[in-house]
Amino acid sequence: xxxxxxxxxxxxxxxxxxxxxxxxxxxxxxxxxxxxxxxxxxxxxxxxxxxxxxxxxxxxxxxxxxxxxxxxxxxxxxxxxxxxxxxxxxxxxxxxxxxxxxxxxxxxxxxxxxxxxxxxxxxxxxxxxxxxxxxxxxxxxxxxxxxxxxxxxxxxxxxxxxxxxxxxxxxxxxxxxxxxxxxxxxxxxxxxxxxxxxxxxxxxxxxxxxxxxxxxxxxxxxxxxxxxxxxxxxxxxxxxxxxxxxxxxxxxxxxxxxxxxxxxxxxxxxxxxxxxxxxxxxxxxxxxxxxxxxxxxxxxxxxxxxxxxxxxxxxxxxxxxxxxxxxxxxxxxxxxxxxxxxxxxxxxxxxxxxxxxxxxxxxxxxxxxxxxxxxxxxxxxxxxxxxxxxxxxxxxxxxxxxxxxxxxxxxxxxxxxxxxxxxxxxxxxxxxxxxxxxxxxxxxxxxxxxxxxxxxxxxxxxxxxxxxxxxxxxxxxxxxxxxxxxxxxxxxxxxxxxxxxxxxxxxxxxxxxxxxxxxxxxxxxxxxxxxxxxxxxxxxxxxxxxxxxxxxxxxxxxxxxxxxxxxxxxxxxxxxxxxxxxxxxxxxxxxxxxxxxxxxxxxxxxxxxxxx
Amino acid sequence: xxxxxxxxxxxxxxxxxxxxxxxxxxxxxxxxxxxxxxxxxxxxxxxxxxxxxxxxxxxxxxxxxxxxxxxxxxxxxxxxxxxxxxxxxxxxxxxxxxxxxxxxxxxxxxxxxxxxxxxxxxxxxxxxxxxxxxxxxxxxxxxxxxxxxxxxxxxxxxxxxxxxxxxxxxxxxxxxxxxxxxxxxxxxxxxxxxxxxxxxxxxxxxxxxxxxxxxxxxxxxxxxxxxxxxxxxxxxxxxxxxxxxxxxxxxxxxxxxxxxxxxxxxxxxxxxxxxxxx
Numbered sequence: 045x046x047x048x049x050x051x052x053x054x055x056x057x058x059x060x061x062x063x064x065x066x067x068x069x070x071x072x073x074x075x076x077x078x079x080x081x082x083x084x085x086x087x088x089x090x091x092x093x094x095x096x097x098x099x100x101x102x103x104x105x106x107x108x109x110x111x112x113x114x115x116x117x118x119x120x121x122x123x124x125x126x127x128x129x130x131x132x133x134x135x136x137x138x139x140x141x142x143x144x145x146x147x148x149x150x151x152x153x154x155x156x157x158x159x160x161x162x163x164x165x166x167x168x169x170x171x172x173x174x175x176x177x178x179x180x181x182x183x184x185x186x187x188x189x190x191x192x193x194x195x196x197x198x199x200x201x202x203x204x205x206x207x208x209x210x211x212x213x214x215x216x217x218x219x220x221x222x223x224x225x226x227x228x229x230x231x232x233x234x235x236x237x238x239x240x241x242x243x244x245x246x247x248x249x250x251x252x253x254x255x256x257x258x259x260x261x262x263x264x265x266x267x268x269x270x271x272x273x274x275x276x277x278x279x280x281x282x283x284x285x286x287x288x289x290x291x292x293x294x295x296x297x298x299x300x301x302x303x304x305x306x307x308x309x310x311x312x313x314x315x316x317x318x319x320x321x322x323x324x325x326x327x328x329x330x331x332x333x334x335x336x337x338x339x340x341x342x343x344x345x346x347x348x349x350x351x352x353x354x355x356x357x358x359x360x361x362x363x364x365x366x367x368x369x370x371x372x373x374x375x376x377x378x379x380x381x382x383x384x385x386x387x388x389x390x391x392x393x394x395x396x397x398x399x400x401x402x403x404x405x406x407x408x409x410x411x412x413x414x415x416x417x418x419x420x421x422x423x424x425x426x427x428x429x430x431x432x433x434x435x436x437x438x439x440x441x442x443x444x445x446x447x448x449x450x451x452x453x454x455x456x457x458x459x460x461x462x463x464x465x466x467x468x469x470x471x472x473x474x475x476x477x478x479x480x481x482x483x484x485x486x487x488x489x490x491x492x493x494x495x496x497x498x499x500x501x502x503x504x505x506x507x508x509x510x511x512x513x514x515x516x517x518x519x520x521x522x523x524x525x526x527x528x529x530x531x532x533x534x535x536x537x538x539x540x541x542x543x544x545x546x547x548x549x550x551x552x553x554x555x556x557x558x559x560x561x562x563x564x565x566x567x568x569x570x571x572x573x574x575x576x577x578x579x580x581x582x583x584x585x586x587x588x589x590x591x592x593x594x595x596x597x598x599x600x601x602x603x604x605x606x607x608x609x610x611x612x613x614x615x616x617x618x619x620x621x622x623x624x625x626x627x628x629x630x631x632x633x634x635x636x637x638x639x640x641x642x643x644x645x646x647x648x649x650x651x652x653x654x655x656x
Numbered sequence: 657x658x659x660x661x662x663x664x665x666x667x668x669x670x671x672x673x674x675x676x677x678x679x680x681x682x683x684x685x686x687x688x689x690x691x692x693x694x695x696x697x698x699x700x701x702x703x704x705x706x707x708x709x710x711x712x713x714x715x716x717x718x719x720x721x722x723x724x725x726x727x728x729x730x731x732x733x734x735x736x737x738x739x740x741x742x743x744x745x746x747x748x749x750x751x752x753x754x755x756x757x758x759x760x761x762x763x764x765x766x767x768x769x770x771x772x773x774x775x776x777x778x779x780x781x782x783x784x785x786x787x788x789x790x791x792x793x794x795x796x797x798x799x800x801x802x803x804x805x806x807x808x809x810x811x812x813x814x815x816x817x818x819x820x821x822x823x824x825x826x827x828x829x830x831x832x833x834x835x836x837x838x839x840x841x842x843x844x845x846x847x848x849x850x851x852x853x854x855x856x857x858x859x860x861x862x863x864x865x866x867x868x869x870x871x872x873x874x875x876x877x878x879x880x881x882x883x884x885x886x887x888x889x890x891x892x893x894x895x896x897x898x899x900x901x902x903x904x905x906x907x908x909x910x911x912x913x914x915x916x917x918x919x920x921x922x923x924x925x926x927x928x929x930x931x932x933x934x
Contacts, residue, residue: 143887143888143890144887147884147887147889216887217884218884222845222884224843224844224845224861225843225844225845225884225885225886228843228844228886230779230843230844230885230886230887230888231844231886231887232887317861317862317863318798318799318861318862319798319842319843319844319861320778320798320801320842320843321779321843323802325798325799331862332860332862332863333844333845333860333861333862334860334863367720367728368722368727368728369728369729369730370730370731370732372731372732372733372734373732373733373734373738374732374733375733376733376738398847398856398857398858399858399860400839400857400858400859400860400863400865403760403763403764404764406760406764407757407760407761410753410756410757410760411753411757414749414750414752414753415749417745417749418742418745418746418749421705421741421745422738422741422742422745424709425709425738425741426738428709428712428713428716429734429737431713431716431717431720432712432716432720432729433720433728433729434716434720434728434729435720435722435723435726435727435728436716436717436720436721436722437722438659438717438721438722443659446659446663446713446717449709449710449713450663450666450667450710450713453705453706453709453710454706457702457703457705457706458702460698460702460749460752461695461698461699461702464694464698464752464753464756465756465757465760466690466691466694466755466756466757466759466760466763467691467694467695467698467756469688469691469763469854469855469856470681470688470691470692470695470851470854470855470856471695472856472882473847473849473856473882473883474882519662523662523666526666530670530673531673531677531679534677534679534680535679537679537680537681537695538679538680538681538682538851539681539682539849539851539852539880541849541880541881541882543884543889543890544889544890545889545890546890546891547890548890548891548893550878550880552682552851555678555679556679559679627732629728629730630727630728630729630730631730632727632730637727637728652730654732656732
């Protein structure tokens, strides 16, 4: 007993995972890692097609399911954007396009891209696939709940798309769904359309919560031996923090959707003041539309970071691997992610400077918003400092990363315009805003998604994607998207308002006609270029070059599974043991330019590797 | 190599686009030159950072592209450099924020001599009410709005009797005289926006919001609704004329006051009842 006690005491006194010899005089075991505290996780292995591929509990399959469904929904969003650009660039070219349709397409495009595409893809897709693999877990801690999460998402998408087929069509209230117009006649889809939108969002949030709890608890509780928090890849840090944000922010969306549904169906007045419509005073009274805006943006601003933080994390890992260099300032990067996440809850009303809220809020929210620029800028510096003195592979993955840096810095800086309350006044509700948020939370995260697809496709499929097609895909997408959104800022400077079905012939707007034609043409080309990727994936699945193990010479655990692609349970008989961070690239004295996380210190004693 | 050149071309192209763009803001016609100045300041500071970061990236692409056998540097952290960058960024951000807050303070504090204008919005149109000789607007209530009282003025409020009613989407303003725009809406959100005046604010049903500006250029301007308000949003426009003192006086003297309207209605009512008696 006393011996056990002593041993426990020694271990408890350790602040780090490795143990030093202490005063006993015994030579320290430099490879010591604290033993596992829990027995191995039991997994349910599916045997039929249904349990293996449909109602599957393997996080990797669920990740791919999320990815495919989000991509499918995203393609619908893309087609809607084509239709909008057709109207804006060539008014009247599509004969069926009425103002009602236009606003419905605007709304559905926005909601699909933000929630059902980007959020689902980053957290549901990459989160499910990568969290267990990167942290050395066998699977998510609640695989069954995880499966239900995807199928809730499936139903949410179904309800959303069903609204295209109900009387009145989908809601056309703008993706922000501002009441009172969202539920009053005069806005397309103010009947069934808006109700289905709210129901779909409620389902999405419920399903997402199931997945989110899984991501958090897996990261906190199921990491393998030696995988300390400060040895986690930044991808996991990004997804983790984004999920914390989602858990705190989505409830605000849920209640606002619920309250609006009640306002619509039961004629409560949460958001509805006394309203006069067509000479009649409606039965509402006493509510305030600004309450909805506060709730919506209390969700909506963290939502921006729910998309951005996983992108930050992923791009950090991609840049590091393909520069053959450690990510510069890892600890700063982790803290920046956490600080950005925390601050993102104190900036929401910068979307509301001209909403009619109390004007004094402007001072507070402008200050918090500009403070958030500091950790964000630090991340940018660290990305380019990682490139500096690296040994940069100019492959497709790296191209997407470079494209991300350019578009993100561009969009981040226009964010400083809009966050700085006075500057926002002339620019809000104009195309400057449209250009800004597409650049920073549309194109920039998309660049990361694409880079991640080219990076991890070999892991998922066991084959490489075509580099040649990849480079065409990148250049068309990057140059095209940049030439859509860079000039669009100048429409905003002119003062062209957003959400205008038609511009008519205002003297200062007519000068923009040529630009609108150009932007629309570029949008058609960029959209079409995405099918290069789909072609590339389909062809490479069968005919791509076999990837083999760890084709990028990366250090993180997902590349170190016994079989590629990894099987259910990920690690075969034995869980991996982690001895270092995932960024030991080009360590002086090492034989190769990378040291995987599972390499014990005793194998690299002659190198100058720093203790992590 | 071509990768670096294309990215370089993108950066140079962006700068050239900005220099030669025919698309830039409309000539300002109000006192809010300070807003343009803050935009310009943000543009140069922000644009400078954008160009610097991108050029550094391009430099890295040229200088550190993959070479067989070369080893990247191994240096996990540089505390000093990170500290310098943090403080430099903080200073830059503070330098942008300070003028923004100062101008915002001007924006939300209305000068004493401003003329209040009631801008009433609905789906989809505008109408306006100006104070009469007492300089005060009468209070209003949505429930009071009807054909006889198109602005819903509370009849007991005597301030409202001499209010000038403009039941049209054409508003005239006096040059070089600040105006306080009091916004209200009877149905959904709207926003009374004239690009040349720079300023804007949402009209929110159930409350009254405000902003102010001082028109300083005689001319005709288009009003746009800048907050999405349903299917007619894009067509919800109006016109503003900025006039010299004399022209303004002539115009306002031609407009009907609330008392005029009540009197006219009484005449109509009287003739209607007389007709009915016949």
